[in-house]
Amino acid sequence: MAEMKFEEALKKLEKIVSDLESGNLSLDDALEKYEEGIRLSRACSKKLETARKKVEILLKSDNGSFELKDFDEKAVSEEETGSAVEPKKKRAKAGEELL
Numbered sequence: 001m002a003e004m005k006f007e008e009a010l011k012k013l014e015k016i017v018s019d020l021e022s023g024n025l026s027l028d029d030a031l032e033k034y035e036e037g038i039r040l041s042r043a044c045s046k047k048l049e050t051a052r053k054k055v056e057i058l059l060k061s062d063n064g065s066f067e068l069k070d071f072d073e074k075a076v077s078e079e080e081t082g083s084a085v086e087p088k089k090k091r092a093k094a095g096e097e098l099l
Helices: 006-022 027-059 073-081
Strands: none
Touching: 006 027
16 A cells, blocks of 8 residues: 555545544444544654654754755654664774763
8 A cells, every 4th residue: 555645644534533523423433434543643643753853854954054964764763763773982092082
C-alpha cells in the first residue's frame, strides 16, 4: 500500500470524525472507523513531526544564515525511539584528555 499524503489522511480523518459524531453507525462499524481514525491520526502526527524537524534543520546554521541540509528521516525515528547510535568520541591528541 502506497503511503497516503498528509492532506488525504487528514481529509479522511475528518470524514471519520463526522461519521462517528453522526451516531448513525452500528457499534461494529463505529469501532472499525475509530481504529482507522487512530491509525490516520498517528500517521498525520508522524508527518507533522517530520515536517517540524525539517524546519528546524532549515533554520539551524552555524553562521546565522538560512541553509537547507539533508534530512534523514530514519535518524529522526531512531532518535525518537532512543535507538540512535551515539556519535563517536574524538580521539585525544598526545597530552589531551577525552571529553
